[in-house]
Structures are given as structure tokens and as C-alpha cells.
Amino acid sequence: MTNNKSKTLRGLFLGAGFIAIAAFIFTGCPSQQRMLDTGDAAQKVYVAPGEHDEYYGFFSGGYSGQLSVWGLPSARLLRVIPVFSQDPETAYGYSEETKPLLETSYGFIPWDDSHHPHISQTNGDADGRWIFINANNTPRIARIDLTTFQTREILEIPNTGGNHASSFVTSNTEYVIGGTRFSIPYEEDLDVPIDSYSDAFRGALSFIAVDQQSGRMELDFQIIVPPYNYDLGRAGKGPSSDWVFFTTYNTEEAHTMLEINASRNDKDFIAAVNWRKAAELVRDGHGRTMPGEFYHNYYAGKQGYAVNDVKNGVTVLDTREIDEDFIYYLPTPKSPHGVDIDPTGEYIVGGGKLATVIPVHSFSRMLEAIENGAIIERIDGIPVLDYDSTIIGEVENPGLGPLHTEFDGQGYAYTSVYISSEIVKWSLETFEVVDRIDAYYSIGHLLITAGDNVNPEPRYMVGLTKTAKDRYLPTGPKQNHPAQLYDISGGRMQLLKDFPTIGEPHYAQAIRADKIVNQVAQIYEMEENDHPHAIRRIADNRVERDGNVVRIFMGSTRSHFRPDNIEGIRVGDTVYIHLTNFEQEWDVVHGIAIKGANNTELLVAPGETKTIKWEPKRTGIYPFYCTAFCSALHQEMQGYIRVSAADSDVQLTWRTGTN
Amino acid sequence: MIYPKSLIIAVFVSFFIVFAQACGGDDTADRTSGQAETAEAGLSEFELEHGVGPITERIELSDEFDPELVEKGRNIYEMKCEMCHNMEGRMVGPALGDVMERRSAEFVMNFILNPSGMVREHPTGQELLREYMTAMPYQNVMEDEARAIVEFLREYNELN
Numbered sequence: 153m154t155n156n157k158s159k160t161l162r163g164l165f166l167g168a169g170f171i172a173i174a175a176f177i178f179t180g181c182p183s184q185q186r187m188l189d190t191g192d193a194a195q196k197v198y199v200a201p202g203e204h205d206e207y208y209g210f211f212s213g214g215y216s217g218q219l220s221v222w223g224l225p226s227a228r229l230l231r232v233i234p235v236f237s238q239d240p241e242t243a244y245g246y247s248e249e250t251k252p253l254l255e256t257s258y259g260f261i262p263w264d265d266s267h268h269p270h271i272s273q274t275n276g277d278a279d280g281r282w283i284f285i286n287a288n289n290t291p292r293i294a295r296i297d298l299t300t301f302q303t304r305e306i307l308e309i310p311n312t313g314g315n316h317a318s319s320f321v322t323s324n325t326e327y328v329i330g331g332t333r334f335s336i337p338y339e340e341d342l343d344v345p346i347d348s349y350s351d352a353f354r355g356a357l358s359f360i361a362v363d364q365q366s367g368r369m370e371l372d373f374q375i376i377v378p379p380y381n382y383d384l385g386r387a388g389k390g391p392s393s394d395w396v397f398f399t400t401y402n403t404e405e406a407h408t409m410l411e412i413n414a415s416r417n418d419k420d421f422i423a424a425v426n427w428r429k430a431a432e433l434v435r436d437g438h439g440r441t442m443p444g445e446f447y448h449n450y451y452a453g454k455q456g457y458a459v460n461d462v463k464n465g466v467t468v469l470d471t472r473e474i475d476e477d478f479i480y481y482l483p484t485p486k487s488p489h490g491v492d493i494d495p496t497g498e499y500i501v502g503g504g505k506l507a508t509v510i511p512v513h514s515f516s517r518m519l520e521a522i523e524n525g526a527i528i529e530r531i532d533g534i535p536v537l538d539y540d541s542t543i544i545g546e547v548e549n550p551g552l553g554p555l556h557t558e559f560d561g562q563g564y565a566y567t568s569v570y571i572s573s574e575i576v577k578w579s580l581e582t583f584e585v586v587d588r589i590d591a592y593y594s595i596g597h598l599l600i601t602a603g604d605n606v607n608p609e610p611r612y613m614v615g616l617t618k619t620a621k622d623r624y625l626p627t628g629p630k631q632n633h634p635a636q637l638y639d640i641s642g643g644r645m646q647l648l649k650d651f652p653t654i655g656e657p658h659y660a661q662a663i664r665a666d667k668i669v670n671q672v673a674q675i676y677e678m679e680e681n682d683h684p685h686a687i688r689r690i691a692d693n694r695v696e697r698d699g700n701v702v703r704i705f706m707g708s709t710r711s712h713f714r715p716d717n718i719e720g721i722r723v724g725d726t727v728y729i730h731l732t733n734f735e736q737e738w739d740v741v742h743g744i745a746i747k748g749a750n751n752t753e754l755l756v757a758p759g760e761t762k763t764i765k766w767e768p769k770r771t772g773i774y775p776f777y778c779t780a781f782c783s784a785l786h787q788e789m790q791g792y793i794r795v796s797a798a799d800s801d802v803q804l805t806w807r808t809g810t811n
Numbered sequence: 812m813i814y815p816k817s818l819i820i821a822v823f824v825s826f827f828i829v830f831a832q833a834c835g836g837d838d839t840a841d842r843t844s845g846q847a848e849t850a851e852a853g854l855s856e857f858e859l860e861h862g863v864g865p866i867t868e869r870i871e872l873s874d875e876f877d878p879e880l881v882e883k884g885r886n887i888y889e890m891k892c893e894m895c896h897n898m899e900g901r902m903v904g905p906a907l908g909d910v911m912e913r914r915s916a917e918f919v920m921n922f923i924l925n926p927s928g929m930v931r932e933h934p935t936g937q938e939l940l941r942e943y944m945t946a947m948p949y950q951n952v953m954e955d956e957a958r959a960i961v962e963f964l965r966e967y968n969e970l971n
Contacts, residue, residue: 675951678890689889709894710945712903734894736951759951785945809902 186589187647188639196639197649199226204669207601207662209614210269210283211635213237214656217264219285219296224601224662225612225637227651235294235303236264236287240752244303247754248728248763249683252458253306256290257445265289267658268319268384271298272362276323276389276495276606280667282367284319284328291315293328293360295367299673304451307369310444310466311338311356317385321362323393323606327427328369330358331398335379338468340444349407353379356468357398359427368450373434373467375425375479378532379405381414382423384490384556389606390497392515394428397500401487414487415506419539421481422491422502424518429478430469438474439467455676455683455761471533480522481531483539484511490556490597494565495606499544499580501565503555510554510567512583514544545583550576555596556659558603560610560640568595568615575615575638577645589645592634594618597659600640609664613638613645616657624652633657674738676759683761685730690714695806702727702804708742708756709734710783712808713776716791720804723771723797729754732761743779746793753779768795854933862921863932865954872916876966883956884963891950892960898967903945911961911968919964920957922947 187193199205205223208230213219217237221230238245238254245254245262254260264287271278283296291309296302309315309330317331335353337344344352354376361372380400388395403420406413433439448461471479482500488511490503500513520526521541529536553571560566564586566577573594577587595615602609615638620631632652639646678688687693687705693714696703702725707714713731721727733742735758745753749766756762768774778789796802854863861869898908910919922929922936926947929936940946952960 677951689886690894691889707894709903710948714894734891735948736891737948740948783945 185647193648197225208665209662211657211660212266212269213654214658215265216655217266220654236266238262243752243754246752249457252460253449255460256308256447261290270320271661272325273321278663286315286318288316293319299671306449308446309358310446317382317398320385322387325362328360329385329396331382331385332356333381346407350405355382376468376470386491386493388493388497392497396425396427397491398423399488399491419483419485422484425479439469441465442468453682454680479534481536482513482542492557494559495561501557510547510550512545513542518542547578547583558600561608568598587644591615591617592623599660601662610640613640675736678759686732686761697804700725704729706731707734711785711789713791714808715806716808718806719794720802721795727766728763730763731756741780745779746776747774771795771797861915861917863928864921864925866917866920880959880962881966884959887956888960911965916961919961923952923957
């Protein structure tokens with residue numbers, strides 16, 4: 153902020169006497185942060201009204217369980233996609249169509265903790281077909297379709313406690329990976345003492361195959377591994393495309409006070425898994441099937457109700473039983489957190505959370521070490537490679553607590569450093585730090601535009617931080633998590649913008665908008681509406697009773713419902729309102745809300761059919777209305793439902809338009 | 812030198828305002844002249860009679876109705892039109908039972924295919940909006956489908 157331009161600006165304002173006032177207002181904020189001249193920074197993030205951003209940013213919601221969509225560089229919030237948590241605004245997890253998505257082997261779960269969104273890839277670059285995201289707490293992976301920006305599928309992962317090392321995809325989206333953060337007994341529901349940890353507990357690495365046409369996921373196999381904590385994962389690129397990598401900590405096998413007990417060993421491991429070979433072993437019959445119930449929830453058609461497909465078993469590969477090697481441990485200091493693969497696929501960077509250096513392994517050296525048998529021991533049959541035989545560099549002075557690394561494709565890596573709250577840029581040639589910049593405050597993950605791709609785009613970087621403290625107007629003891637946008641197109645990192653986010657933006661990815669924009673659906677086409685309770689002709693609007701179940705087949709357009717006067721509902725009925733929006737114009741949404749319903753509203757997109765369940769408990773006249781401001785006559789868009797006593801003989805009737 | 816951010820933003824913003832006003836002025840001028848041009852006088856004779864939209868010349872209509880086309884039109888009509896139109900008597904929009912006597916096929920097709928343009932630019936469209944207070948929405952109907960709806964409405968008019 154000391155360049156010539158700002159001096160000129162200062163001259164402009166001195167006479168006006170503004171400086172004193174403004175300086176007074178901003179007392180205490182002589183910023184030490186390194187950023188461009190404010191005007192230049194503003195220009196770089198300014199996207200004019202009506203113009204579009206250059207990138208979509210997909211930010212995980214962390215403990216909100218959702219996925220938020222941002223325009224970058226403006227940092228405008230475009231949408232929040234509900235994934236693992238109920239969302240009353242959109243009726244996600246409340247409507248009959250979406251409730252099955254949140255079913256698990258533990259029953260219906262209204263919430264989870266979503267951490268690592270990852271966009272599907274083709275040849276190592278994000279392709280914008282789907283985005284996957286993991287649920288950490290009750291282990292699951294969701295797939296969101298990037299034509300409708302809708303959660304289409306959720307797969308539960310058995311034998312896993314904390315699906316944290318997930319949901320990273322391989323170079324051609326052959327697999328989405330998962331890993332257990334907590335080791336647990338492999339036999340489901342096994343009731344054993346906790347201190348039987350080393351004997352009874354095991355880790356599981358999961359490989360979920362993806363159908364390239366439909367995107368449908370299938371748990372192909374799991375690998376049973378020693379009872380460590382499997383923290384994060386990444387797939388290889390280019391020459392290492394057939395491999396995935398997981399970090400481990402707690403090789404001490406502690407089950408209490410991990411803060412101390414899991415921090416003793418000098419080195420833990422990065423597990424390198426040859427997934428192609430593992431898949432071949434499975435095909436050749438080396439796996440065995442272990443029982444285990446898990447739910448697979450998805451939409452079978454374009455619309456309709458998500459279905460629950462309950463599975464009862466998984467194919468596992470146990471390293472103790474298989475002679476061939478397909479997984480190797482790379483000793484890595486010291487409780488490594490992130491493991492990140494550079495765009496060439498050669499460098500495997502560990503985030504040595506408690507280490508004083510950033511360790512960098514070489515993929516080609518790893519292959520040589522395997523070839524040369526540089527094995528120092530075997531753990532449950534897994535070869536542990538000699539540290540010196542795989543390591544190629546250690547980045548000195550990275551700051552305290554290096555976590556995650558992304559790459560710019562220009563020979564540089566950018567590592568987030570939690571404890572000293574900064575991002576360090578270092579050279580993949582010299583392994584020396586060349587630049588560092590503060591993060592506000594306590595950074596976790598970071599993203600680079602088109603990061604974790606074979607061809608990253610060195611334009612912007614976003615740091616995802618854990619506490620806001622004084623960054624924005626205060627909003628009480630708990631504040632939203634911040635993110636900071638940096639310009640990395642020049643030699644040095646420059647801070648451009650600082651903005652609050654939704655939930656905890658744990659990890660995020662950004663993809664060039666033109667890879668997605670043209671495929672985005674503007675309506676659900678009525679001709680393709682395959683919902684079993686849709687009405688495709690308005691003449692079909694009706695009410696049907698089957699015992700105590702009443703189904704209202706309703707249509708909406710600007711600005712009325714059909715039917716809008718319904719009588720003959722009784723206390724004790726279970727009423728399903730199937731609302732089909734007859735609009736075929738982009739973004740013309742209708743909603744419905746019923747007085748006293750112990751449920752949410754529905755919001756129904758053009759051409760969509762959605763269902764809300766209503767169990768009226770009192771007699772009376774129940775008004776309902778459209779919740780989405782749809783036209784000048786929106787306020788007229790309303791109706792009445794008459795609810796009579798359980799033993800009433802009021803006939804079931806419905807009508808529209810005749811007073 | 813530490814610089815109060817607000818001042819720099821203020822300069823930037825005023826800069827932008829000047830710039831934006833200049834651009835905005837042009838834009839407004841365009842729109843005004845555009846409106847003047849299309850307000851009745853700016854429409855061609857064809858457009859005045861047959862509407863504004865993708866149908867720009869007369870289409871061929873035979874005296875015989877094509878039953879397949881009628882059926883296709885009926886299906887689309889029931890899915891995408893009937894919500895707001897009766898054949899007899901006004902509803903959200905005007906009755907359509909005799910619309911083929913009142914309007915040309917091209918006019919009806921243009922109204923279906925370009926409803927927002929029709930109420931904005933065509934005097935009859937503007938009049939209808941004033942009367943019904945609801946602009947007809949675009950219902951994602953393709954040109955061949957609009958033609959089928961016309962066939963269905965022609966037959967209805969003939970038979971009723």
C-alpha cells in the first residue's frame with residue numbers, strides 16, 4: 153500500500169480533511185496484511201452487475217453438512233446445495249422424495265459433517281459432470297449432479313468410523329476413495345472392550361466404483377489395514393494415476409488421549425495403494441465377502457422418490473491373507489495430515505502436521521525402492537519402505553503445523569500452515585520457501601483454481617480459515633468462518649478479498665465456469681417427468697382416498713393451484729400433497745405452505761413434482777398459499793382445505809374456479 | 812504508508828460511477844429508441860397482423876385437418892395450456908374455442924413462441940396484458956409443437 157498510486161490518491165483527499173476522520177474510524181486497523189493497493193484489489197474481484205464470474209467455487213459446509221456454490225473472484229454466494237443435512241427452505245430431507253436420501257443403516261439421520269468436495273475428472277482434469285462430497289460422522293459419500301445442482305445419490309460406507317479421507321476421485325473417476333479416520337472392529341456391531349484395540353480394531357480403505365454414464369456409485373471393495381487413523385487421501389496423476397495415497401497417524405494404536413498418545417512416534421506413514429492392482433486381485437477372487445449392512449440411496453429416474461437399496465456385504469482384501477503386494481507404507485514425519493500429489497504425478501507431499509519440515513516423496517523413487525526391495529519391515533504383510541529411499545526433499549522453515557498443499561503447475565507448491573496461520577509458497581525444484589503470506593486466522597485447507605488437476609490454473613487461491621475474530625462486524629461469540637481470496641498470477645501472493653462463508657468451509661474446489669455453464673438445466677421438462685405421482689395434464693388434478701391415506705394431485709401455475717378448494721379430509725388422515733409445477737420457464741418457482749402442518753413448505757422448480765406429508769390433528773379450515781413470489785397475483789395464489797372430524801361423512805370433493 | 816481503505820474505495824467507487832453512468836446512458840437511450848420503434852408504428856404490416864416472433868411468413872394450412880397433428884396438439888395443449896385457458900369463457904387467459912376465428916395461425920404461434928415479446932412489443936399483446944393482468948409465460952413449446960396446437964385449435968373451432 154505504499155506505491156505511487158496511493159500517494160496520488162492521498163494528495164486528492166488531504167485537502168478535504170477526510171483522512172483524519174477516516175483514520176479515526178479505522179483506528180487500530182493499520183493493516184499489516186500484504187495486499188494490492190485497495191483499488192487494484194477491488195478491480196480484480198469486481199464483477200459488474202449482470203456479468204458472470206470466471207469460476208465456480210464449491211465450498212464444503214463442514215458442520216453444516218451442505219455444499220455452497222460461489223462465484224469467484226467476486227465471492228458472491230450463488231447457492232447452497234443441501235446434501236447431508238435437512239434444509240427446511242427447500243424441503244430437502246422433509247419432502248417424501250428426498251427423505252430416503254438421508255436413510256442409513258442407523259435409521260434416518262438429519263445431519264452430517266461434509267468435508268471434501270471433489271469434482272469428477274477426465275484425464276486428470278475436473279470435467280464438471282458431478283461433484284462428490286463425504287459425510288464424516290456417519291460415513292457416506294454423496295454425488296451431486298452439476299446439471300441440476302441437486303444431490304442425486306448417497307452411499308453409506310460400512311466398517312468405517314469417520315469417513316474423513318474422502319471423497320477424492322481418480323484421474324478418470326474410476327473410483328472415489330474413502331478411508332476410516334477411526335479404526336473400529338470390522339465385524340459390525342461387535343461388542344468388545346475398548347482396550348482390545350490392537351487385536352480387534354482394524355482400518356478400512358474404501359474404493360467406490362463410478363458408472364461413467366449415470367454416475368451411479370458402487371462400493372467395489374475395501375482393504376483391511378492395521379488399526380491406525382487414516383486421515384486424508386489423494387489420487388495420483390499421470391504416471392501415478394493407478395495409485396492413491398492416504399496419510400496415517402496414530403501408528404501408536406492409542407485409543408485414549410490421542411493428543412498425547414498418538415504423537416509419540418517420530419514417523420507415521422503415507423499408505424500408497426496400487427488401486428488398479430487391488431481391483432485386479434478382487435477380480436481374480438482374492439477378496440472375501442464380509443457381512444455388513446449399508447444403505448445405497450439414489451434416484452432411479454429423472455424425478456420421483458429416491459430409493460433405498462439396502463446392501464448386505466462387502467468384498468474385502470486383507471493384506472494378512474494375500475501374498476502379492478499392492479499397498480506400501482512410506483514413513484513420513486510426524487502425524488502427517490494432508491497428502492497431495494503435484495500435477496506431474498511425481499511428488500507426494502505430506503503435511504507433517506507436527507513436523508518441522510514438509511516431507512516430499514518421489515513417486516519414481518518409490519517405484520525404484522519397491523523394485524530394489526528397500527523394505528525395512530512388514531506390518532500385517534504391508535511392506536514399509538525405507539524413508540531415505542523414497543524421500544526427495546524436505547522443505548525447511550515451512551512454519552508451524554503444515555497441513556495441505558496445492559500446486560500452480562508452474563513449479564510451485566502452496567502449503568497451508570495452521571499454527572503460524574500462513575500460506576507458504578515453495579519451489580518443487582529447490583524445495584525452498586520463496587514467499588509467505590498471513591491467513592486470517594488458523595488456516596485449514598486451501599484451493600487453487602483448477603487445483604488438484606493435471607492442469608491447474610494459477611489465477612486465484614482461497615485460504616479456508618477456522619476463526620474470524622476481528623475480521624468482520626462482530627456477530628456474537630460464534631462467528632462464521634472466513635475465506636480469503638489471493639491473487640497468485642504474479643510472483644508473490646497478494647490478498648484480494650476476505651469474506652465470511654457458510655458453515656465450516658473445510659475444503660473447496662474451483663472450476664472454470666465455462667466447463668459447467670452450458671450444461672445447467674433451466675427447467676425440468678414436463679414431457680420427461682417420470683414422477684409416479686406427477687400430473688402431466690392439468691385435467692388430471694384430483695384427490696384420491698385409500699383408507700386413511702389421501703393423495704392430493706395438485707398443479708400450479710401463475711397464479712393459482714388446482715384444485716384450490718378441498719373438502720372431506722378427516723382428522724387421522726395421512727395426506728400427501730403431490731404438487732406439480734406446470735411452469736416451463738426458467739426460475740419460475742411455486743411453493744406451498746399449509747397452516748399448522750408439522751412440516752416444511754415445498755419449493756417446486758418449473759416442471760418438477762414434489763410431495764409433502766401432512767397429518768392434520770384438528771378440525772377446521774386450513775389455508776394454504778404459494779410461498780414463492782411468482783407474479784403480480786402471487787398474493788391471490790391460495791386455497792382452503794376443510795378438515796372434518798374422524799367420523800365425519802363429509803364427501804371428498806375438490807374444485808377450482810367455481811365460487 | 813498505511814492508507815485508510817475507505818478513501819481509496821471512495822475514489823474507486825466514484826470513478827466507477829462516472830464510468831457506469833456514461834455506459835448506462837447509452838444503454839437507456841438504446842432501449843428508449845427501441846421502444847419507440849416497436850410501438851405499433853415500428854411493426855411491419857405482417858407483424859401487426861401475425862404477431863412478433865419466429866414466424867415471419869405465412870404458413871400453409873390445408874382445409875383437411877391432420878389427425879396426427881391434432882392429437883399431438885391436444886397433448887401439448889392439455890399439458891402446457893389448459894392450466895390457464897378454457898375453450899368457452901375467460902379464465903386466467905382468454906377463451907380459446909374460437910381463437911382461430913379471431914387470430915391468424917401465425918399470430919397464435921408467435922404468441923406461444925414469444926409471449927414476452929408479444930406483450931412488450933405488439934399492440935394486441937399490450938392490450939391483452941392490460942385486460943388480463945397476467946403475462947402469458949413461455950412454456951418451452953417448440954415451433955412444430957406450436958403448429959400442432961394451432962391444428963388442434965382449428966379442429967376444435969370447426970367441430971364446436
